[in-house]
Amino acid sequence: MRALRADQLEPLHDTAGTRAIEQALAATLPPHTLMARAGEAVARLALAWRPHARRLWVACGPGNNGGDGLVAARHLLQAAPPGWREIVVTHDAHLERLPADAAWALREALAAGVTVQSAPPDSPDLVIDALLGIGARALGRDPLAARVREVRGQRAPVLCVDLPSGLNADSGVDCAGASPDAGPRQTLSLLTLKPGLFTAGGRDAAGAVWLHDLGAPPDGAPPAAWWGGHLPSQAAPAVGPHAAHKGSHGDVGVLGGQLPGATGVGMAGAAVLAARAALHAGAGRVYLALVGNGPAPSHDPLSPELMHRLPAVLLGADEHALPVLVAGCGGGEAIREWMPQALVCPRLVIDADGLNALARDPTLQRLAQRRAARGWLTVLTPHPLEAARLLGTSTAEVMADRLGAARQLTERFGAVTVLKGSGTVVTEPGGAPWINATGDARLATAGTGDVLAGMIGAALARPHEHGADAVRRAVAAHGALADHWPADHTLTAGRLVRAVRPL
Numbered sequence: 041m042r043a044l045r046a047d048q049l050e051p052l053h054d055t056a057g058t059r060a061i062e063q064a065l066a067a068t069l070p071p072h073t074l075m076a077r078a079g080e081a082v083a084r085l086a087l088a089w090r091p092h093a094r095r096l097w098v099a100c101g102p103g104n105n106g107g108d109g110l111v112a113a114r115h116l117l118q119a120a121p122p123g124w125r126e127i128v129v130t131h132d133a134h135l136e137r138l139p140a141d142a143a144w145a146l147r148e149a150l151a152a153g154v155t156v157q158s159a160p161p162d163s164p165d166l167v168i169d170a171l172l173g174i175g176a177r178a179l180g181r182d183p184l185a186a187r188v189r190e191v192r193g194q195r196a197p198v199l200c201v202d203l204p205s206g207l208n209a210d211s212g213v214d215c216a217g218a219s220p221d222a223g224p225r226q227t228l229s230l231l232t233l234k235p236g237l238f239t240a241g242g243r244d245a246a247g248a249v250w251l252h253d254l255g256a257p258p259d260g261a262p263p264a265a266w267w268g269g270h271l272p273s274q275a276a277p278a279v280g281p282h283a284a285h286k287g288s289h290g291d292v293g294v295l296g297g298q299l300p301g302a303t304g305v306g307m308a309g310a311a312v313l314a315a316r317a318a319l320h321a322g323a324g325r326v327y328l329a330l331v332g333n334g335p336a337p338s339h340d341p342l343s344p345e346l347m348h349r350l351p352a353v354l355l356g357a358d359e360h361a362l363p364v365l366v367a368g369c370g371g372g373e374a375i376r377e378w379m380p381q382a383l384v385c386p387r388l389v390i391d392a393d394g395l396n397a398l399a400r401d402p403t404l405q406r407l408a409q410r411r412a413a414r415g416w417l418t419v420l421t422p423h424p425l426e427a428a429r430l431l432g433t434s435t436a437e438v439m440a441d442r443l444g445a446a447r448q449l450t451e452r453f454g455a456v457t458v459l460k461g462s463g464t465v466v467t468e469p470g471g472a473p474w475i476n477a478t479g480d481a482r483l484a485t486a487g488t489g490d491v492l493a494g495m496i497g498a499a500l501a502r503p504h505e506h507g508a509d510a511v512r513r514a515v516a517a518h519g520a521l522a523d524h525w526p527a528d529h530t531l532t533a534g535r536l537v538r539a540v541r542p543l
């Protein structure tokens with residue numbers, strides 16, 4: 041059993057893959073072995089987390105997740121002198137319909153002196169959520185659904201068995217919804233790690249995640265997705281050869297912002313943030329072109345090393361064309377006219393207004409779709425609404441299947457997709473999705489996406505860099521900035537960009 045670490049890459053298995061691993065493993069073992077191991081591990085983690093808890097509520101459901109809870113209840117009862125610990129077990133189940141493993145767990149628990157009660161205790165010190173695991177369907181209005189919501193709203197610490205009840209293991213859609221008053225959470229994922237723990241509602245519902253593989257071989261089935269890893273090393277980055285020059289670190293162009301011009305709406309800051317982020321992340325030379333009408337600034341006083349260009353000059357196609365372009369951090373409608381030229385850049389990151397232009401214009405979409413066949417790399421960085429526009433669907437549908445939505449965008453455009461949000465998903469052609477392990481709600485503020493786009497640009501500009509790996513590294517490093525943010529400082533995009541380190 042181990043706690044997960046964001047810097048370690050972990051395979052994720054969806055419900056179908058987990059069930060296949062479970063069946064193959066169970067066939068090699070005496071009956072009930074997996075449940076015995078699972079319940080014992082739950083009890084061990086509960087005692088390690090809350091050793092002094094005296095009043096425990098073990099909330100068991102109708103399936104094998106409930107069976108795990110019953111085994112845990114037996115171990116918890118046996119782990120203390122008689123009377124020292126109060127274990128209240130509730131069991132919301134039709135006993136005649138219990139699966140075989142759960143029926144065995146109930147018999148063993150009753151034989152050991154566990155009693156099943158109809159109501160939970162007042163003010164428990166610890167709750168064990170064993171109501172629903174990977175067999176959960178959408179919650180209705182039945183008594184079990186009410187029980188799930190009761191557990192999920194607890195102020196007491198809750199240890200979730202395998203999954204928080206009501207959380208979809210594959211998508212992270214959380215039927216029960218996180219309660220603002222809820223106390224601390226930990227989840228012991230059994231056999232495999234499930235994608236739903238790490239994206240959409242999963243991170244809020246699950247809290248810290250642990251894994252017990254129940255003895256399954258690590259390569260039991262191909263993973264449905266990956267989580268974590270890809271963080272830049274904490275060590276100072278190598279300086280590179282003495283003979284390096286500014287061109288050795290890669291050039292990045294940033295096209296976007298918007299000069300106020302006739303509309304009176306300026307968004308120059310978005311492109312400036314992206315350009316500064318690219319500089320701080322290690323790009324050698326960063327060129328910035330603001331679109332729209334109006335007098336263009338000649339330089340950025342806070343980053344005088346940024347080189348301002350007119351869009352036509354930046355995108356002027358010749359043999360020295362820019363190797364990496366970040367397009368769409370701001371730009372409004374005005375970016376649209378420049379997108380055909382942007383779409384011939386060999387490594388192109390399309391963000392925000394660039395994505396909106398793409399969503400509205402079938403001609404641009406065709407140009408984007410042809411890029412992969414020419415060996416050019418495209419990176420799309422939508423938030424869920426931008427992804428919905430590109431897919432012609434709704435934000436709710438994107439959120440109902442974030443991995444699937446990112447995969448669809450990748451298939452449609454032959455692009456690496458970065459679907460932002462809690463548990464950012466990165467998909468690439470031919471590879472399993474990856475879910476980022478870093479970042480928190482502090483990043484939900486204006487301009488942080490521009491910083492990310494600039495960091496991705498800098499990562500892609502490094503020579504010999506595999507495109508999708510560079511993207512994942514930038515995404516992980518961006519989230520890690522928030523993870524290490526000083527508690528007494530508000531995270532703003534301007535401060536974030538100053539904290540960006542070489543990738």
Ligand SMILES: NC(=O)C1=CN([C@@H]2O[C@H](COP(=O)(O)OP(=O)(O)OC[C@H]3O[C@@H](n4cnc5c(N)ncnc54)[C@H](O)[C@@H]3O)[C@@H](O)[C@H]2O)[C@@H](O)CC1
Binds near residue numbers: 201
């Ligand atoms: N069989 C085994 O030996 C093992 C089982 N394990 C545990 O078993 C779990 C999977 O067990 P199950 O397949 O029985 O699934 P669950 O225990 O997650 O739930 C299935 C039961 O819940 C009911 N149900 C689901 N959603 C409902 C809803 N919204 N409203 C009302 N009733 C609902 C179903 O009708 C069924 O009775 C795993 O998550 C894990 O905790 C693991 O410990 C691995 C070993």
